[in-house]
Amino acid sequence: MNPNFAAAVVAAPDAAAVAAIPVPEYYRGAVLLEDDQHMFDDIPIAEREPAKALHVRDVPTPEPGPGEALIAVMASAVNYNTVWSALFAPVPTFSFLRRYARTGDLAARHAQPYHVIGSDLAGIVLRTGPGVQRWRPGDRVVAHCLSVQLQHPDGHDDSMLDPEQRIWGYETNFGGLADLALVKANQLMPKATHLTWEEAASPGLVNSTVYRQLVSPHGAGMRLGDNVLIWGAAGGLGSFAVQYALCGGATPICVVSSSEKAEVCRRMGAEAVIDREAEAYRFWRDDTTQDPREWRRFGQRIRELTGGEDPDIVFEHPGRETFGASVYVARRGGTVVTCASTSGYEHQFDNRHLWMSLKRIVGTHFANYREAWQANRLVVRGRIHPTLSVTYPLDDVGQAVDDLHRNRHQGKVGVLCLAAAEGGGVEDPELRERHLTAINRFRPPAGCAA
Structure with missing residues (x-):
């Protein structure tokens, strides 16, 4: 791609000027190859190396169709x-x-021998297809990752119930880890003017997911005064859950895996923090047997931090490793709300602690457009902040993905695409200055390695 392309798009003064910039026939993207899809078949998931599957290469540019x-x-x-x-x-x-x-x-275009992945972006609208009315070339936008046609009646009360809803960049092609991306117009939202490109790109998927999981009536419906146990509170999802709990008048009980991550939670304003490594919680005696004594010890530690109260809400996403403990520690009548299973999909728990204490388990998955828009609105207004800790160039996307796989990260890991360097895209420096400390909470202190 012409190195002057990005500069021309950013500098274009209006929609007509952006529309006059030629769109390249090929663009650079982070791709998986269909020929590689069985390369890890005999390797345990924990030992797989994602960087070996990821390739940065040029692919043909798709033409936006109706509504795209x-x-x-x-x-x-x-x-x-x-x-x-x-x-x-x-x-x-x-x-x-x-x-x-x-x-x-148009869906037929998505079956390619390559898959351009990625479910977040911040950028500039280049072209719109027929029927797009809200957005024009030159608009600065972020994208949420729900791809849905809404042609089934089940989706019209909550588009996440549409049987044809998909996660863009995961279940569709032409995702965001690339110099160009193809999205539906109903994925687009305004970019926060006080954030850089990389900061603005980082909240999308996790911020919307957490909004639905904690705040929305489709999730836990968090209320003022609730105690919210948050697993992985310094990670991508957990760091937003902490912010929503504090912003909504709840009390976050943050569970982390190191003293460094505990300090990140305290910088966000959390007071109740459990370092599960320092306190040596082991919820499984072996691969097949959980340890209820550890559940009880964990529950007692939570009560020490809350003045004797159990969690009203348990914010779950680790899955197999923690789910038995989550069901146990939730208060009578409380809610375990889950959106993922990063440690394994097969959950085991003692059902007596669920039915006899009238607890409930709620499954949530990403967010509908309304929920994503509301979550983004809080970012635009400076109420919820990005949790970006480190940013890599697109050519190093394999390292960025491996950081998550090995849990070496805090908050979110960003990737520069067309942006040549960090720091661009800020249009409201005054608003930025008011929130700069919060924006930088997850970055390493000056002089320290990331």
Whole structure:
């Protein structure tokens, strides 16, 4: 791609000027190859190396169809679905692409021998397809990752219930870890003017997921005064859960795996923090047997931090490793709300602690457009802040994904695409200055290695 392309798009003064910039026939993207999809078949998931599956190469530029937009991607971010994609687990994503392609019409383009992955972006609208009214070339946008046609009645009360909803960049092609991306117009939202490209790209998927999981009536419906136990509180999802709990008048009880991550939670304003490594919690005696004594010890520690109260809400996403403890420690009538299973999908728990104490388990998955818009609105207004800790160039996306896979990260890991360096894209420096400390909470102190 012409190195002057990005500069021309950023400098263009209006929609007509952006529309006059020629769109390149090929663009650079982080891709998986269909020929590689069985490369890890005999290797345990924990030992797989995602960087070996990821390739940065040029692919043909798709033409936006009705209701679609082509975006010049300035920056993106990695998520756990990026990790799963690159590990070809639990199934290779090419099965998703083929299934989508069978729905016909424009969807057929998504079945390629390559998969451009990535479910976050911040960038500039280049082109729009027929029927797009809200957005024009030159608009600075972020994208949320729900791809849905809304042609089934089940989706019209909550689009996440639509049987044809998919996660863009995971179950569809042409994702955000690239110089260009193809999205539906109903994925787009305004970019926060006080954030850089890489900061603005990082909240999308996790911020919207957490909003639905904690705040929305489709999730836990968090209320003022609730105690919220948050697993992985310094990670991508957990760091937003802490912010929502504090912003909503709840009390976060943060569970982390190191003293450094505990300090990050305290910088966000949390007071109740449990370092599970320092306190040596081991919820499994072996691969098949959980240890209820550890559940009880964990529950007692939570009560010490809350003045004798159990969690009203348990914010779950680790899955197998922690789920038995989560069901046990939730208060009578409380809620375990889950959106993922990063440590394993097969959950085990003692059902007596669920039914006899009238607890409930709620499953949530990403967010509908309304929920994503509300979550983004809080970012735009400076109420919820990005949790970006480190940013890599697109050529090093394999390292970025491996950081998540090995849990070496805090908050979110960003990726520069068309942006040549960090720091660009800020349009409101005054608002930025007011929130600069919060924006930088997850970055390492000056002079320290990332």
